[in-house]
Amino acid sequence: MNDGVTSAIRQVPKRLHYPLDVMLLCVRWYVAYPLSLRDLEEMMSERGLAVDHSTVHRWALKLLPILEKLFRQRKRPVGRSWRVDETYIKVNGRWTYLYRAVDKDGDTVDFLLRAHRDKAAARRYLEKAIRYNGEPGTVTIDRSGANLAALDNINSRREQQIKIRQVKYLNNIVEQDHRAIKRRTRPMIGLKKF
Structure with a gap:
């Protein structure tokens, strides 16, 4: 070690x-x-x-x-093409949203647990992911309006724009990766504290 x-x-x-x-x-x-x-x-x-x-x-x-x-x-650098999505998990009996991103190879970029699914939560997550992993060249999202609004807000303050792709089927990598999260939290019967 x-x-x-x-x-x-x-x-x-x-x-x-x-x-x-x-x-x-x-x-x-x-x-x-x-x-x-x-x-x-x-x-x-x-x-x-x-x-x-x-x-x-x-x-x-x-x-x-x-x-x-x-x-x-010691985290390895992630790719510049991200797939961003959120999934829901229970925390102390209440549904919360786990924002996650993976790169095109399926490596986890970052994650953030939020109480709400809105523009502010999506923007906070994306800013955290960019702060720790650098700027992505392309972000693929589903038809979520909150993610699109957050990316538009981030792009409005940048000289170099992040390319946004809203293609449902290109997000399958992160959608399938949600299964592993659900499989890990199921034996815990949800998380106990936010």
Whole structure:
């Protein structure tokens, strides 16, 4: 493991009494696969480790912000042709909107969870994605008026215009990628906090 990653993770409070590799393994499995916390508790007990599901949840809360920051620093550049769309997921029993973009190769550009599906939410998402990943040459969207209005607003303030394509079937890459998000959140029975 990289020394920078190890030193950043070791900053996590010392009251987490498990080996770092066990904590990272549980957190990785939790976010990468459609496993519930209780599934992970059972998997660890089969391996001889008594880990409660709430402990794994605390590890995720402590480690994921650190890992996200480190991974964002080392993220590979994404392509300049983006497919942008939003999907809905439940957070604490209420439907919210997860804005996502993938490049033409299917690599995730960025994501943002918002309470509303409107121009302001779409603009905030696009500005965040551009800030962290650079300007796209082309953005493909579906027939969403909010995404179009947000892109028009962003283009009105730019010298170099972002090309907008509103072609329903060119967005299939991101539409299919939504399935993976739904598959991961289903065992969680929705997210608990916004």
